[in-house]
Amino acid sequence: MSSGAGLVPPPRPVLGPAGPWEPVRADLDRYGVALVHSRLSDWPAPPGGEGELRRLLGRDWARYRELAGRPHADRFRATRLLLKHVAATAVGARPHELELAYGLTGRLYVRGCDQVDLNLSHTKDVALVGITSLGLIGVDLEHEERRVYGSGIERVMCTPDELRRLAASPEPERNLALLRRWTLKEAYTKALGQGLAFSFTHFGFDLPESCGRARLLRPHGDPVNEHWWTFHTRRFAGGYLAAAAVRDDGRGRNLDTGLTTALDHRTVQVLWERQAAAAHQPRGGG
Known part of the structure; x- marks a missing residue:
């Protein structure tokens, strides 16, 4: 490859x-x-x-x-x-x-x-x-200025492991970290064709410090061995945050x-x- x-x-x-x-x-x-x-x-x-x-x-x-x-x-x-x-x-x-x-x-x-x-x-x-x-793709887009952390949405969007990770991160970084998780979850469920029918609290993501490749996790933080999936977040001009979930069908x-x-x-x-x-x-x- x-x-x-x-x-x-x-x-x-x-x-x-x-x-x-x-x-x-x-x-x-x-x-x-x-x-x-x-x-x-x-x-x-x-x-x-x-x-x-x-x-x-x-x-x-x-x-x-x-x-x-x-x-x-x-x-x-x-x-x-x-x-x-x-x-x-x-x-x-x-x-x-x-x-x-x-x-x-x-x-x-x-x-x-x-x-x-x-x-x-x-x-x-x-x-x-x-x-x-390659197979399937889902994407999502948000502007980084959108304020989501502290609105209560994290309780219906995050797994217990993700809530712990957010609480442990520096407060100025929490909003962007939550946005990255949100866009990744939207992209993943769109790729699956499930949309909001797939509860966001049933899966989580381990994010790198900066935008890049993420890893799929179970609700309590165990990694999911789904090597055929690739998850990425990307930032681009104008303050936009893009997420993509791609399934490689071989x-x-x-x-x-x-x-x-x-x-x-x-x-x-x-x-x-x-x-x-x-x-x-x-x-x-x-």
């Missing part, structure tokens, strides 16, 4: 559709994992107007139209455009050729592209996307993620033609 095995690279900034995307592709090639952060304001409606936006959103167009005029509409549009551009970079396609879909728990995936897994988090005007060719980081190598060429062409036709169907219901 390379020196990159089991590592999660730092989040790469992209400034909209123009990227830069080369570092994202390089991280996928080296680590099998890439993290991307971007400001939602960098993803306005495309210059081609409504027709171009409808083509890019695909089946999400109807949901976007339902949100029209509401505060969440712009955020929905921006995150879906970002997700499609990240996925397109991974599989060597164009964003409008891909279709986002949702599992029973609402978990996002790219329809017909099970060679990659992706996940989304956002706060304020910043979004974080994680993508992997596919190998050099898996060819290209769309046309994962599917038969004729099948790909049919899918693209159907996608184009669906995007131009008149919307029912007025």
Whole structure:
């Protein structure tokens, strides 16, 4: 294995559709994992107007139209455009050729592209996307200024071992330590597709002094021997804290993620033609 095995690279900034995307592709090639952060304001409606936006959103167009005029509409549009551009970079396609879909728990995936897994988090005007060719990924994002320690949330979020660790740490460091645990737990349960259904007091983390790789613990502090999982927290510009949980299913980081190598060429062409036709169907219901 390379020196990159089991590592999660730092989040790469992209400034909209123009990227830069080369570092994202390089991280996928080296680590099998890439993290991307971007400001939602960098993803306005495309210059081609409504027709171009409808083509890019695909089946999400109807949901976007339902949100029209509401505060969440712009955020929905921006995150879906970002997700499609990240996925397109991974599989060597164009964003409008891909279709986002949702599992029973609402978990996002790219329809017909099970060679990659992706996940989304956002706060304020910043979004974080994680993508992997290794297996599963979950991500979470918070701003370091968010005050959580002392609010009482630690009692419903931490294991007995984590509460002891927090109490023993210097008081100025406790808020960030709690935020790191919170984001890691969010990322882990999102990767599992469980969300808040998985109690945060049933598992904990041993954190390094600075951001980096963390270790999964049982409630009373015993390490869990789950070597196929990797947990990382990363800080990046603007005071943001990112967390990622990645499960390596043994596919190998050099898996060819290209769309046309994962599917038969004729099948790909049919899918693209159907996608184009669906995007131009008149919307029912007025």
